[in-house]
Amino acid sequence: DTGVSQDPRHKITKRGQNVTFRCDPISEHNRLYWYRQTLGQGPEFLTYFQNEAQLEKSRLLSDRFSAERPKGSFSTLEIQRTEQGDSAMYLCASSLGRGNTEAFFGQGTRLTVV
Amino acid sequence: KNEVEQSPQNLTAQEGEFITINCSYSVGISALHWLQQHPGGGIVSLFMLSSGKKKHGRLIATINIQEKHSSLHITASHPRDSAVYICAVRSIGSQGNLIFGKGTKLSVKP
Numbered sequence: 001d002t003g004v005s006q007d008p009r010h011k012i013t014k015r016g017q018n019v020t021f022r023c024d025p026i027s028e029h030n031r032l033y034w035y036r037q038t039l040g041q042g043p044e045f046l047t048y049f050q051n052e053a054q055l056e057k058s059r060l061l062s063d064r065f066s067a068e069r070p071k072g073s074f075s076t077l078e079i080q081r082t083e084q085g086d087s088a089m090y091l092c093a094s095s096l097g098r099g100n101t102e103a104f105f106g107q108g109t110r111l112t113v114v
Numbered sequence: 115k116n117e118v119e120q121s122p123q124n125l126t127a128q129e130g131e132f133i134t135i136n137c138s139y140s141v142g143i144s145a146l147h148w149l150q151q152h153p154g155g156g157i158v159s160l161f162m163l164s165s166g167k168k169k170h171g172r173l174i175a176t177i178n179i180q181e182k183h184s185s186l187h188i189t190a191s192h193p194r195d196s197a198v199y200i201c202a203v204r205s206i207g208s209q210g211n212l213i214f215g216k217g218t219k220l221s222v223k224p
Binding site: 031033035037040041042043044045048050055056089091093095097101102103104105106107108110 | 118147149154155156157158159162200202209210211212213214215216217
């Protein structure tokens with residue numbers, strides 16, 4: 001499978017715990033995006049990487065959120081001290097990043113904070 | 115007001131009907147995407163367009179840049195078309211991140 005893959009697909013955690021999600025983009029794609037989608041809403045932009053550099057962060061990304069893409073390949077999104085409001089689908093997308101190119105999405109990680 | 119508005123929010127159709135989903139946006143864009151999201155969350159890109167019209171199978175997408183409006187049409191709808199259809203735009207000068215509409219939930223009854 002050469003698409004965008006995300007792990008895990010589902011995560012249930014207790015409030016206050018830390019969680020980490022992983023995204024493996026399509027191998028030749030140098031741009032990687034994280035989005036968050038709450039029930040009944042469209043996805044909202046969280047952050048974006050060009051290779052290993054994190055170039056843009058949304059104000060939605062509070063201090064409890066951190067994302068990395070250490071070698072410009074896979075990326076991780078960590079949420080510390082989870083809150084019930086963090087419950088959402090976390091989507092990763094990648095693209096070639098040259099001009100107007102199509103974005104390819106992963107299946108998402110559904111987080112439930114209880 | 116959201117930068118990307120879709121209508122209708124929910125749509126129920128009988129199998130075989132012609133379906134239209136509309137998207138209006140308020141920002142200058144370099145591209146518009148139509149995406150399909152099935153239960154379970156995964157998103158599939160259907161079209162990316164910046165002008166005119168594109169067709170793929172029973173799906174047709176059109177865009178009018180002057181009017182800041184796009185439509186997604188499904189001909190001869192089928193129950194397997196049931197999904198959420200999302201319009202997303204890439205604004206001019208952005209780093210490529212997308213601004214999404216809330217989606218249109220389509221249910222096609224046999």
